[in-house]
Amino acid sequence: MDSIIEDVRVRKILDSRGNPTVEVDIITWNGFGRVAAPSGASTGSNEVAAFPQGGVDEVITDVEDLISSELIGMDSEDLTDIDSVLKEIDGTDDYSNIGGNTAVAVSMAVAKAAASSYSLPLYRYLGGNFKNEIPYPLGNILNGGAHAGIHAPDIQEFLVVPVSAKNISEAIFANVAVHKRLKELIQEKDKNFTGGKGDEGGWVPNISNYDALEIQHQACEEIGDEIGITIKPSLDLAASELWDSSVEKYVYGQDNISRDSGEQIEYVKEIIETYGMFYVEDPFDEADFDGFAQLTKAVGDKCLIVGDDSFVTNKNLLAKGIELKAGNGIIIKPNQIGSLSATYETVKLAKENNITPIVSHRSGETTDETIAHLAVAFSAPLIKTGAVGGERIAKLNELIRIEEELANPSMAKFD
Numbered sequence: 001m002d003s004i005i006e007d008v009r010v011r012k013i014l015d016s017r018g019n020p021t022v023e024v025d026i027i028t029w030n031g032f033g034r035v036a037a038p039s040g041a042s043t044g045s046n047e048v049a050a051f052p053q054g055g056v057d058e059v060i061t062d063v064e065d066l067i068s069s070e071l072i073g074m075d076s077e078d079l080t081d082i083d084s085v086l087k088e089i090d091g092t093d094d095y096s097n098i099g100g101n102t103a104v105a106v107s108m109a110v111a112k113a114a115a116s117s118y119s120l121p122l123y124r125y126l127g128g129n130f131k132n133e134i135p136y137p138l139g140n141i142l143n144g145g146a147h148a149g150i151h152a153p154d155i156q157e158f159l160v161v162p163v164s165a166k167n168i169s170e171a172i173f174a175n176v177a178v179h180k181r182l183k184e185l186i187q188e189k190d191k192n193f194t195g196g197k198g199d200e201g202g203w204v205p206n207i208s209n210y211d212a213l214e215i216q217h218q219a220c221e222e223i224g225d226e227i228g229i230t231i232k233p234s235l236d237l238a239a240s241e242l243w244d245s246s247v248e249k250y251v252y253g254q255d256n257i258s259r260d261s262g263e264q265i266e267y268v269k270e271i272i273e274t275y276g277m278f279y280v281e282d283p284f285d286e287a288d289f290d291g292f293a294q295l296t297k298a299v300g301d302k303c304l305i306v307g308d309d310s311f312v313t314n315k316n317l318l319a320k321g322i323e324l325k326a327g328n329g330i331i332i333k334p335n336q337i338g339s340l341s342a343t344y345e346t347v348k349l350a351k352e353n354n355i356t357p358i359v360s361h362r363s364g365e366t367t368d369e370t371i372a373h374l375a376v377a378f379s380a381p382l383i384k385t386g387a388v389g390g391e392r393i394a395k396l397n398e399l400i401r402i403e404e405e406l407a408n409p410s411m412a413k414f415d
């Protein structure tokens with residue numbers, strides 16, 4: 001009774017890029033859940049459709065009534081049933097009628113409302129009482145590619161992980177210390193740098209990919225020595241954005257260099273070895289499972305090789321990746337797949353096969369903090385959610401609050 005859905009409200013709100021997105025409220029007899037959907041700029045081609053053709057406005061005018069008439073009276077605890085109902089209402093394979101962002105916001109808001117109906121935080125409702133591990137934050141310190149303007153490095157994300165931090169506060173402040181130091185190092189390389197930032201709050205300088213890798217490494221070492229924590233560099237190459245199928249090459253415009261698949265493998269391998277990369281996401285085009293497999297075989301024992309656009313949080317694509325050994329990590333973004341139940345199934349399959357799940361934000365975000373709860377509930381050892389910026393710190397600060405609530409908190413362990 002406490003968790004029966006009494007009302008569903010959908011509204012149009014702003015995201016961090018100034019684009020419209022949906023926010024959903026689910027009201028139960030004794031609870032309330034609110035979730036806003038994020039959106040990507042470098043999206044995988046197999047992601048579900050974010051919105052119907054008419055965009056967020058169509059969701060508000062047509063879709064809201066359809067959803068609320070079906071969901072009112074259902075029990076918010078029956079999430080898999082509710083996710084099936086949403087799929088039925090939509091009637092397509094990719095949520096192109098109601099929008100994957102609408103579906104996922106409803107799905108996650110239903111889970112939050114169920115948790116709230118029993119006065120539980122979401123991470124505990126989903127993960128149970130014994131959860132006590134906090135994920136390490138992957139902080140974004142320099143932005144390039146589709147998250148930045150022209151003359152930025154081609155590599156999309158230069159990230160850092162404070163792998164020996166003892167608690168989340170130490171971890172988060174280590175990341176921002178690197179972010180701050182990096183600004184000083186950029187100013188030495190790019191005399192015209194005005195302090196500009198990209199979509200995820202990392203700096204956007206006019207420097208080469210090589211220079212960016214060098215100062216990323218330097219900033220990690222310097223801050224690590226100063227505060228006594230090991231901080232490791234990481235990358236998201238978002239290589240589908242670099243792949244030009246007409247010439248079958250990865251095009252690095254900022255460096256004026258193109259690499260074929262074999263050269264790309266060598267290039268990424270060399271970067272991992274030279275800089276001691278902890279984590280490398282999307283080093284190849286989303287369809288190049290063979291490239292992923294070769295790199296994983298060569299350096300997968302010392303670096304996480306992570307699929308984002310290749311897997312799009314889809315358990316069937318992950319199953320193919322497992323079979324081909326195309327990576328040892330998977331990015332988890334609920335809005336790529338359109339429901340919390342499907343997200344969970346993918347996480348489960350990953351864990352059963354020793355594939356590390358990394359819960360992640362999108363480049364277009366809101367101040368919604370739900371993914372912080374998901375990362376704890378799923379026992380994901382890493383969360384990728386930026387280092388600075390209101391929509392990024394919403395998740396990081398929530399992790400500080402969650403850690404405070406846990407009985408015997410510890411940082412996550414890597415298997």
Ligand SMILES: O=C(O)[C@@H](CO)OP(=O)(O)O
Pocket residue numbers: 039040041042043157200236238308331360361362363364
């Ligand atoms: O590629 C990525 O991993 C993400 C988030 O960092 O970017 P986007 O949301 O633009 O897909």
Ligand SMILES: [Mg+2]
Pocket residue numbers: 236238281282308309331
């Ligand atoms: Mg990515």
